[in-house]
Amino acid sequence: MVTISLREETRKKILSIAGELQKEKGDRVDFDEVINYLADAYTKRERNIELFELFCRPVQKARFKDLYALLIKERRIDEQRG
Numbered sequence: 001m002v003t004i005s006l007r008e009e010t011r012k013k014i015l016s017i018a019g020e021l022q023k024e025k026g027d028r029v030d031f032d033e034v035i036n037y038l039a040d041a042y043t044k045r046e047r048n049i050e051l052f053e054l055f056c057r058p059v060q061k062a063r064f065k066d067l068y069a070l071l072i073k074e075r076r077i078d079e080q081r082g
Contacts, residue, residue: 006014014034021029021037059067 014031017038018029018031018034021034
């Protein structure tokens with residue numbers, strides 16, 4: 001077990017998150033669970049940024065005109081679906 005120092009404002013934020021998690025779980029939640037929840041959320045967010053960057057890279061051997069035409073076609077299909 002390790003002791004960490006928190007400012008009062010931070011402690012209140014963690015308590016608030018703990019309350020929300022307790023409502024979701026229907027069971028008591030301690031600071032360790034809250035900190036793990038926040039760490040997991042941060043890690044997941046970081047992975048999503050990496051995935052976003054992967055999908056934003058230029059497509060090799062693709063012509064802009066072809067990709068743009070495909071985008072317009074798909075948007076029109078979406079609009080027709082309503």
